[in-house]
Amino acid sequence: MPRARHDGIELYYEQVGSGDTVVFLPEAGLGAWSWGWQHDAVAGPFESLVVDPRGTGRSDAADDYGVETLAADLEAVLRDANVRSAHLVGHGLGGAVAVAYAREYNRARSLALVTTPAAGDVVDTDALGRLFSDEWPSVAFSESYVGVAPRDEIEGWRRLDDADADAREQLFAAYRAFDPGALYEITVPTLVLGALDSPVIPEPACETLAQGLPRGEYEQVEGRHLAHLEHSRAVNDRLLQFLEE
Template sequence: MHVSVDGARVHYGSVGAGDPVVLLGEAGFGPWQWGWQHDAFAGPYRVLTPSPRGHGDSTGSPDSVATLAGDLDAVLAHADVDRAHLVGFGLGGVTALHYAREFGRARTLTLVGTAPRGEAVDADAFRALFADPADLSGLFTDAFRVARPDLCEQVAGWRREEDAEPSVRAAALDACRAFDAGPLYELTTPTLVLHAVDDPVVPMAVSAELGDGLPNGRFEAVAGRRLAHAEFSAAVNDEVLGFLEAHPLD
């Protein structure tokens, strides 16, 4: 499915039934990044997966977080969703933060690897993640890559097929770097902040500051690197599903 917004075509998927959960992905990565969450969430929930501008089948440029938040609202309206749980990773996390401030459909936020201000994002470390699709050292721990070479080979293939073009990644990174969440005490949406202890892109201390600064926020550290929600998906999924269950839609 898709919706047209200011000349751009924004594509999204919708699977399952129940309260809506929206998966908002990191800059540059294709839909494969949610492969460890999608089926787990689509049982008890309706899962929506919008592709940011320039990613997947969506057109246009991800030139600002405000634009992406507006696209999200258009997707939810098109999908006839009044209230939803937002689960955002990186770029998706800052989009969710902006959305919660400017729009009224967010019931909860789950923020993974998310910085409340763009200056905290290590641009060089982010770019290094995409230097070689087969180099997964920034995404997974050494132990995982040694134990699961088969899956790592699959991930490298998915990256070659689905990840966004360099110009799109650059625009999305610029959008992230320009973002500032503003005064955190004003954001009262219940929020779960998850962050990998060895994330090369966003320091864990910055994410902990985000969780502690939100009036209804809670911070949890997760083992792993940038894709900790994939490598340690069982623990992460249990944490997120428990959080969502504790905050049903009004």
């Protein structure tokens, strides 16, 4: 299994498919399972690369979980995987890491940011914490979808992949501290998708992010914080259209 090394820790990742590389970066504390609905759609016309961030899944835990450190982890993964350029797809904190990476490194070809705010001070970490409690379905999904969501499967994946409480606390703190800096300096094409009813991120904060990016475009997505799972067909169609463009 491929593992990159950075800052004294090992970082697990998986590559599937061929073609231009699309990297998936999950929300704070969530495992790579949370991109399963998009991974399969992309791993055909593109190569899909899914990362377990430090403290999550099969990657090592650490002391430093800052956004800049997570971006440096991503650089180590792409270097190890011999990826010269990649499209970055991030959810929540994963989107913040993608933004930080595009500012600091030169491998990002485009960004697709799902329910990612313009700055971390708007993140409701109490609501994000409920995503790791028995209340998680109501945070993740709209009421109409909770009854049909594959909850048993998801809970099994979560037990294997999600970060533990200590790592989550530090990831949440890193998310709240996220400051993207001068957005006009990030000139890669960027698609921002904002969940209309996320209890974690106010939807206008996602639109603000898109408006601050020179090549940003914004679209709303029905649903709560895991809207990209609940409405995966629509999200996948839009993501593939964006990547192909």
